[in-house]
Amino acid sequence: MTAIPDQKKMTPTALDVDRLRQDFPILAQKINGHRLAFLDSAASSQRPQCVIDAVRHYYERDHANVHRGVHTLSHRATEAYEGAREKVRQFINAASTREIVFTRGTTDSINLLAASFGQDIEAGDEIVISHLEHHSNIVPWQMLCERTGAVLRVVPINDRGEIRMDEYLSLLGPRTRLVAISHVSNALGTINPVEQIIAAAREHSIPVLLDGAQAVPHQRVDVTALDCDFYAFSGHKMCGPTGIGVFYAKEEWLERLPPYQGGGDMILTVSFAGTTYNDLPYKFEAGTPNIAGAIGLGAAVDYLLDIGMDEIQAHESAILDYATNAVGGIDGIQLVGTAEHKAGVLSFNLDGVHPHDLGTILDHHGVAIRTGHHCAMPVMEFFGIAGTARASLAFYNCREDIDQLIEGLHLAIRMFN
């Protein structure tokens, strides 16, 4: 097994955020006459110049279809595409690149599993999810249940937005076929106790899928140490391009699961008498893949590892603490989601002010946040609210961004009261 590459993992040191911000041309612009405070990275992060350059370089010099050409460009494109797969393998410490399937994103990865794993699901089988999930980790399972007669079991949460582990343990049983739970909640930022979740499922021999979309940008993720069966994440939330994502699965699972889509690239031989499927991971990559997206994602992995995931986590944690104290200290603000362990997200409401109105005024102060239900309507329903204002962080955020948010909130309070 290959160790995680050097992540400068001695003691976490303060990031030179001013220098890192210069890697992101988009952050240098003015919005409505103000410095841009981009606090919407949970929806989609920004891209550093090196990722933009990698995609551009690929199109300018190396593009051809992968895996089948004998000519130089096809060889280069294949090397770059497969090189990106190896970078992703290292990033999450998978055992082999055979376990790394490129998809369109987290949603696509979860749908892949629901479609493929779902072929073996029968009426009365149970899928366990949590009340915290993003719609993309709810709807594919609801569709599977509708198709098969399986039952969706939902682990409740407490008032802080934390999964109730006692309830989780009581839901695991002989009919449970899969546990599908977010690593980090997109709406509230709760870091779920995935080690315990996996260990408990393991006792019942139940496989576990982690939705890692909101985890991989913020902390070191090691799928081998976690011992999860499946892990899904998106490129665009971790400085990579849109339209590229990853479905990790243990090799034994990928061998067992039937293919998701049919087409070119996923086959070895095709005749009208029958078709033999390609080797892993290509069995799950039908059609010409998003080559440029994968290469851009590989460049994003290089960039993040060069900064160091532990350094990123330490910096973001400090900024989140600063923001939580500053925003939470404003009269009329209610924080939504106050879990003990959180990453990257501050969700809140301002008394008597619709979140969209708040977002509009903040935008005119140069502050970009997300407002609404964050594709997690059950979470909003649990708290009895229509939505929240959500400020979300990346390592390129600094105290100045939070100070600008606070100024914007005070401006909004003056305007709406």
Add this chain to the structure above:
Amino acid sequence: MNEIEAAQAELIDDFRLFDNWIDRYQYIIDLGRDLPEFPADWRTEDRRIHGCQSQVWLRTDCADGRLSFAAVSDSAIVSGLIAILMRVYSGKRPEEIVAATPEFIAAIGLDAHLSPTRSNGLNSMINAIKHAAGACADAG
């Protein structure tokens, strides 16, 4: 110049008083504070305007050759937009409402400053008003 054109011209003039968008938003928010009362039992599903991210209900009334309406929203900014629509359209002749072009949207700059979802919502409200005006004109 018909009544709606005159109302639009007056509205556009009002917005010229402000040289930045925070002040314009403040004006919109303030306009929304004075909406007429909209009783809870008017908030029925058939009066819901879809296409808005916030909740909006619209109640129209066709009488004496005029279409008047009231509306309500849980958003202060949308309430201000409702107040603007009332100034432009409410109490006017239905034929004029159907024929009117909402020139104030671009003239004020709402098209550039509202989010796409808000613009959709504004268009949904205008369509509902025009639809009611069409029915009102046919009835009259």
